[in-house]
Amino acid sequence: MNFGYTPEQEALRREVNAFVAEHVTPEVLQDKEAQDDQMHGSGVADPFGPSMRALYGKLRERGWLGIAYPREYGGQGGDRISQYIVEEAFMRVGLNISLSGSGAPAIMAAGTEEQKRHYIPRLINREITFALGFTEPHAGADLAAIRCRATRDGDHFVINGQKIYTTSGHLSSHIYLMARTDPTLPKREGLSIFIFPMSTPGITVRPLWSIQNEPRAPLGTTYGEARTNETFFDNVRVHESTLLGGENKGWKVAADGLNLDRVGAFRYVMSIRRDEDMVNWVKTTGLEGYADNPAIRDKVAELWIEAQLCRLMTMRSMSIVQRGRDFSYEGSAEKVWAPEHGVRTTEAITQMLGPYGQLLRGSPHAVEEGVFAHNVLGAFQSGVNHGGVTIMRDQVARRGLGLPAMRRAKAAAH
Amino acid sequence: MDVLLTDEQEMIRETARSFLEGECSPQLVRAMEADPLGYPPEMWRKAAELGWQGLSLPEAYGGSGMPLVYLGLVIQEVGRAVAPLPLLSTAVAALTVAEAGSDAQRGAVLPGVVSGDAVLTWAFTEEDPRLRPEAIAMVAVQEGDHYVLSGRKMFVDDFVAADRCLVVCRTAPTRGGNAGLSLFLVDTKAEGVSHTPLVTTAKDKQSEVVFDRVRIPAANLIGRAGEAWPVVERMLDRAAALLCAQMLGAARKDAEMAFDYAKMREAFGQPIGAFQSIQHMCSDMVIWIDGGELLTYEALWRMDEGLPHQVEVSQAKAFCNEKCLASARNAQIIHGGIGFMMDLDLHLWYRRIAAWGMRLGTTYEHRARVAAALIDRPGEVVLGLPVPVEAPASGALAEPERQVA
Numbered sequence: 124m125n126f127g128y129t130p131e132q133e134a135l136r137r138e139v140n141a142f143v144a145e146h147v148t149p150e151v152l153q154d155k156e157a158q159d160d161q162m163h164g165s166g167v168a169d170p171f172g173p174s175m176r177a178l179y180g181k182l183r184e185r186g187w188l189g190i191a192y193p194r195e196y197g198g199q200g201g202d203r204i205s206q207y208i209v210e211e212a213f214m215r216v217g218l219n220i221s222l223s224g225s226g227a228p229a230i231m232a233a234g235t236e237e238q239k240r241h242y243i244p245r246l247i248n249r250e251i252t253f254a255l256g257f258t259e260p261h262a263g264a265d266l267a268a269i270r271c272r273a274t275r276d277g278d279h280f281v282i283n284g285q286k287i288y289t290t291s292g293h294l295s296s297h298i299y300l301m302a303r304t305d306p307t308l309p310k311r312e313g314l315s316i317f318i319f320p321m322s323t324p325g326i327t328v329r330p331l332w333s334i335q336n337e338p339r340a341p342l343g344t345t346y347g348e349a350r351t352n353e354t355f356f357d358n359v360r361v362h363e364s365t366l367l368g369g370e371n372k373g374w375k376v377a378a379d380g381l382n383l384d385r386v387g388a389f390r391y392v393m394s395i396r397r398d399e400d401m402v403n404w405v406k407t408t409g410l411e412g413y414a415d416n417p418a419i420r421d422k423v424a425e426l427w428i429e430a431q432l433c434r435l436m437t438m439r440s441m442s443i444v445q446r447g448r449d450f451s452y453e454g455s456a457e458k459v460w461a462p463e464h465g466v467r468t469t470e471a472i473t474q475m476l477g478p479y480g481q482l483l484r485g486s487p488h489a490v491e492e493g494v495f496a497h498n499v500l501g502a503f504q505s506g507v508n509h510g511g512v513t514i515m516r517d518q519v520a521r522r523g524l525g526l527p528a529m530r531r532a533k534a535a536a537h
Numbered sequence: 538m539d540v541l542l543t544d545e546q547e548m549i550r551e552t553a554r555s556f557l558e559g560e561c562s563p564q565l566v567r568a569m570e571a572d573p574l575g576y577p578p579e580m581w582r583k584a585a586e587l588g589w590q591g592l593s594l595p596e597a598y599g600g601s602g603m604p605l606v607y608l609g610l611v612i613q614e615v616g617r618a619v620a621p622l623p624l625l626s627t628a629v630a631a632l633t634v635a636e637a638g639s640d641a642q643r644g645a646v647l648p649g650v651v652s653g654d655a656v657l658t659w660a661f662t663e664e665d666p667r668l669r670p671e672a673i674a675m676v677a678v679q680e681g682d683h684y685v686l687s688g689r690k691m692f693v694d695d696f697v698a699a700d701r702c703l704v705v706c707r708t709a710p711t712r713g714g715n716a717g718l719s720l721f722l723v724d725t726k727a728e729g730v731s732h733t734p735l736v737t738t739a740k741d742k743q744s745e746v747v748f749d750r751v752r753i754p755a756a757n758l759i760g761r762a763g764e765a766w767p768v769v770e771r772m773l774d775r776a777a778a779l780l781c782a783q784m785l786g787a788a789r790k791d792a793e794m795a796f797d798y799a800k801m802r803e804a805f806g807q808p809i810g811a812f813q814s815i816q817h818m819c820s821d822m823v824i825w826i827d828g829g830e831l832l833t834y835e836a837l838w839r840m841d842e843g844l845p846h847q848v849e850v851s852q853a854k855a856f857c858n859e860k861c862l863a864s865a866r867n868a869q870i871i872h873g874g875i876g877f878m879m880d881l882d883l884h885l886w887y888r889r890i891a892a893w894g895m896r897l898g899t900t901y902e903h904r905a906r907v908a909a910a911l912i913d914r915p916g917e918v919v920l921g922l923p924v925p926v927e928a929p930a931s932g933a934l935a936e937p938e939r940q941v942a
Contacts, residue, residue, distance in 0.1 A: 124546060124606055125539050126835045127842065132538070204538045211921075395920050402911050402918045414912050417905075424904035427911060427920075428832070428852045434921050435540065435831035442539045456824045513817070520816030523823060524796050529811045 126438070128204070135205055139187070139212040146181060147216050150174040152342060155218060158294075179249060182220065189222065189247035192231070197244025203445045207437075210388035215396075217342040222246060223387035224509075226253040226299045226318070229380025233316075233368035242318070253318065254292040256300035256354060257377065259285060264514045266301070267310045267374065271356065273302035273317065275363075275370075280304070280317070282325075282359040288508070292328045292352040295321055300356075301373050314373035317365045325359035328352050334500050338484045341492040345393045345465055346501030381510060382454040386440040391433055393505060394461035397498055398430040400491065401472040419475060426468045433461045452523025455515040462506035469495065469502040540831065542610075549607055553614035556587060561618040563882040569621035573734075575742035576621045576656075576698055585653025590627060594635050598647035604841035605632075605775070606834060609782040616786030619885050621741075623656045623695035625783060629776040630657035630703045634722070637760045637768040642722065646701065658699040658725075660690035660746060661773065668773050668898055670716035670766055675748065677706035677719055684721060684758065686729075686751040692896065696732050696744035699725050703772075704748070709763045716766035720759040727751050739892035774850045775840065777897040781833040781857045784893045785826060788861035791886035792822045795868035802873075809871070818867045825860035832856050848910045855903035858894035865890040 128136060154172030182188050190206035192198025210221035222228065227246045230238055245251045262268040271284025282302055292298070297320055305313035321328075331351050340347030368376035402423055405414055413419060436457040443453060472495055473480030484493035506512040520526040542550065560580050569575055584590065593608040594600025608628060615624055631650045634643060634657075649655035665672040675688025686706055696702065702723050709717030723730070729751040732744040760768055796819055799810030809815050836849035865887045869876040876883050894900075911918055 124542055124834055124838060126838045128538055399918055399920055406912055406915075406918075420908035420912060421901065421904050423911060424855070424907035427907060428856050428904070430920055431832060431835075431852055432828040432856075435835065436828070438538060438540045439827075439831065442541045445539060446541065452820075452823070453827075456820075456827065459820070460824055460828070513813075516817040516820040517813065519820035519823060520810075524819055526796065526799060526810040526816050526819060527808050530807050 128208070132202075132205055132208055136208045136212070139209050142181075142185070143212050143216055146178060147213070147218065148174070151178050152217065156342060179220075183248065188220070189227075189243070192222075192227070192243055192247060196231075196239050197247045203441055207388055207441055211392060214388045214392035219389055221387050221389050223389045224255075224384045226255075226380065226384075228383030228386075229299075229316075229376055230318075230367065232379050232383065233372075233376045237364075238318075238367065251296040252291065252294070253297045253299040254289045254295035254321065254352075254354070256286040256289050256292075256298045258288050260287050260353075264511055266377075267314065269301060269303060269314070271300070271302045272306070273304050273315060273361075275304070276360075278363050280361055280363060280365075282317070282356045282361065284356050286354045286356075287331070288351050289328070289354040290348060290351040292321065292354050293330070293350075297321060298326070298354070299367075301377055304373075305371055308371065311374040313371055314377075315370050316367040316373040316376045317361060318367055319359075319361045319365040323359055323361060325357045327355040327357070329355070335497060338493070340497035340501060341484050341494050343396060344494055344497040344501050345396065345469070346504035347497055348501075379449075382450045383444070385454045385458050385509065386444055387437070390457070390461055390505070391437040394433045394465040395430045395468075397465065397468045397472060397495070397502075398426055400495070401468060401475070402427065404472065404490075405475065413475070422471050426464070426471055429460075429464045429467070433457075433464055436460060452519040455510070455518040455522070458510055458515045459512050459519065462502075463512060465498075465502045465505055469498045473499055540834070546607065546610060550610045550614060552587070553589075553611045554617065556583070557614055557618035557620055561620040563885055566619050566621055566885050570740040574698055575695065576623055580620075581622060581656070582653045584622060584624065585651065588651075589624060590631070590653055591647075591651030593628070594631055594647055594651060595643075598635070598643055599651035600635075600647065605779075605837045606841055609779060609834065609837045612779050613782040613786035616783035616889075617790040619787055619790075619889055623658070623698050623742075625776070625779055626658040626694040626699065627656050629772060629779065630659040630701075632775060633659070633703060633720070633768060633772045634759065636771070637720070637765075638722075639759075641756070642759060646722070649700075655700045656695060656698045657701050657703070658693055658695050659703040659705075659772065659776075660693045660696075661705045661769065662691050663689060664691065666691070667902065670711055670718055670769075673705055673707050673718055675704070675706045677708050677721060679708075679755065679762075680752075682755045683752045684755060686721065686723065686748045686753065688748050690746045690748070692735065693732075693744045693746050695742050696725060696746055697734070697742055701725060702746075703759070705765065705769050715763060717763050718765045718769060719762045720765040720768060721753060722757040722759060723748075723751065723753055727753065737892055739889040741889070741892070773897065774847060777854045777903075778833060778836045778840065778846075778850050780893055780897050781829065781853045782837070784857050784861045784890055785829050785833060787886050787890050787893075788826050788829070788857075788864050791865050791868050791883065791890065792819070792826060794883055794886070795819065795822070795871040799871055815871060818871060822864040822867050825864050829853065829857045829860055848907055851898070851903035851906040854898050855900045855907065858900045858903075861890050862894050 151174045154174040157172050186199045187209045189198035190201040191203040194200045213220045225246050227243055230242050257266060259269050273280040273282045297318055300317045301314055303313050304315040331353055333348055335347050336349040339349050405423060440453055440457055443450060476490060476495060479490050481496055482489040482493055483496045588601055589611050591600035592603050592611060593605055596602040612625055615622055627650060634646050663672060663674055677684045677686045702725050704721050704723045706719055706721060707717055708719040711717050729749040732746045735743045735745060737743055799815050800808050802809050832853040836846050836853045839846040839849050869887060872883055875881050
């Protein structure tokens with residue numbers, strides 16, 4: 124049991140923070156904003172601006188990309204904690220350079236040697252990105268109920284169906300798709316994962332606008348995305364080599380991948396950023412009596428303690444990954460605690476701000492560019508996507524504690 | 538960075554668990570609630586053979602010199618079994634003697650603790666239950682080579698069982714950074730000492746102790762007269778962190794009983810554990826208890842590393858007070874009516890978890906200390922970096938950080 128960084132990791136933390144302070148310039152952040160702006164458009168040649176590209180070049184030179192991935196796949200062969208340290212430093216200024224959510228952990232876990240050699244280096248360097256094609260209009264929490272079909276035709280599959288909330292689908296180079304390959308099997312057993320280019324003929328992407336559109340959320344908002352998509356597959360023909368983890372093996376590949384994707388700096392920083400904002404606002408507001416108000420002090424401390432758990436649960440997940448162990452329920456537990464905490468803090472600070480808490484970006488008198496108001500619109504979304512908190516609680520209870528599934532017999536309906 | 542238990546730590550925990558599963562039945566726990574002494578001396582001696590009393594005491598006095606994290610793991614198992622052992626009171630007092638006592642005092646006290654021959658306890662709280670130096674009214678007046686102690690202590694653990702008690706007294710008024718407190722080692726059978734048992738929800742052994750002109754040799758003063766506050770403050774913090782471990786052990790076992798019950802009890806043609814309303818209660822319980830463990834062991838680890846730890850202790854105790862009780866309350870609700878019955882053992886855990894959350898700092902007190910560290914010091918806070926603590930007003934929960942020696 125060790126809650127500290129090694130001297131080498133601590134030195135890395137300082138070095139990365141100094142780098143961020145020096146190199147993450149206003150130009151880089153404008154580039155990132157411009158990239159986000161393209162979420163409004165449809166289709167884009169280069170989701171990276173020139174400053175972001177240059178920044179990635181510097182990260183590559185320093186060996187800070189894909190630290191925990193093996194060298195033969197373009198990584199650094201280092202430890203997961205060091206990779207986390209780098210990811211956290213960039214997340215704190217609003218740049219997500221992590222590979223959580225990228226599909227890379229799932230490819231490392233389930234991919235063929237050829238897939239690893241092809242995809243991992245390109246994902247590490249952000250030459251390619253994946254859009255996640257899991258959810259369908261009628262199948263969200265009950266993911267195994269998806270209907271999108273992949274029908275075998277020799278050594279190819281033909282895909283037909285619709286996906287929804289394919290965020291970044293219009294910017295991504297590839298889709299990471301779950302489809303039904305065998306409708307005769309029980310619903311979790313007939314599923315497969317495919318990875319193939321978004322440029323494959325037969326794919327149509329249509330925008331869906333979130334409540335963060337008009338005005339656009341400022342950088343650093345928890346779920347500030349203005350746009351997501353629905354994506355249609357009309358006789359999309361892909362080779363069987365696009366399967367990840369084998370035919371009809373998709374459920375386990377997806378479940379393991381989701382667990383690994385939840386681990387890391389991205390969700391952690393999203394869940395705690397408003398805690399720091401809240402404390403620092405109380406300290407500097409200058410409104411008479413705020414910093415001495417016992418109710419506010421008690422609430423600030425309560426939420427700060429909760430935020431420590433976001434950090435410690437992240438560290439626990441890191442420790443599990445570092446040891447090469449499988450998750451039992453820990454990833455799901457983190458995915459309950461952190462999003463709900465983020466919401467509680469968001470709601471608390473808007474109660475401290477009062478009517479100023481409602482002012483969105485661009486409004487006269489908006490506080491911190493309206494980030495708190497935009498967080499009210501976005502924070503709960505972390506408790507909804509990538510496995511909502513109700514489903515995550517089911518998983519903790521069933522996988523972690525061994526509680527039984529509901530009997531489907533008539534008795535249940537009495 | 539690896540917050541999971543090492544193999545060695547797992548082994549310590551497993552050994553403690555299997556020992557207590559063999560030795561400590563709910564029948565024994567019930568019997569000791571009615572017993573005036575409150576603990577089985579035979580089990581205490583066996584615990585000493587396993588090295589529990591000396592686990593984190595210096596090797597020079599027969600102890601094992603292990604980090605507090607290890608002691609926390611054992612005390613967590615004691616909590617799991619709600620074992621009626623005076624281990625927490627003895628360990629807290631002994632660690633303070635080890636830290637602040639003279640060679641002679643250590644030599645006189647610690648070997649007996651390690652061997653299981655002695656039980657210790659300590660007394661801070663008086664009428665005002667807050668953990669701050671101003672709450673101490675009990676006086677010690679020097680008369681030649683003796684001190685004369687007069688006053689009243691409250692909520693003293695295991696006083697009947699204890700041979701010696703560390704007593705916090707006032708030898709000077711609180712003023713200007715000097716809390717004026719001194720720490721004495723007192724024989725519990727000394728002339729002028731009397732005690733009255735308190736009847737608590739835990740039905741554990743707490744006493745009100747009256748010291749009526751108790752004469753003790755000046756050689757029993759621990760450390761320097763009037764300067765005991767930093768030592769006392771560390772004693773309070775260690776006690777609070779170890780009590781968290783004890784609460785968590787109890788809360789985990791209590792929760793497991795509810796999980797088992799939910800798998801077995803049927804309603805509406807299902808085990809009730811198949812209903813999401815029950816599953817979600819259970820999942821919150823395990824999240825809270827895991828969370829309390831992470832906070833508590835980070836605090837203990839920081840003590841072992843000699844790092845500032847006051848904020849971490851307060852984080853852990855504030856969280857455990859609320860969440861261990863919330864978990865135990867859920868366990869009661871899952872059990873329904875039977876959980877209210879004396880015949881079922883569940884209340885042995887619920888009553889203790891509730892009581893322990895009221896001791897060694899309430900949720901509000903500990904949050905106030907966290908808030909002071911965050912708000913009353915200039916500069917931006919960053920989560921994940923240590924929160925520096927500066928000295929504002931007086932008070933145990935608002936004093937400067939001092940590193941553990």
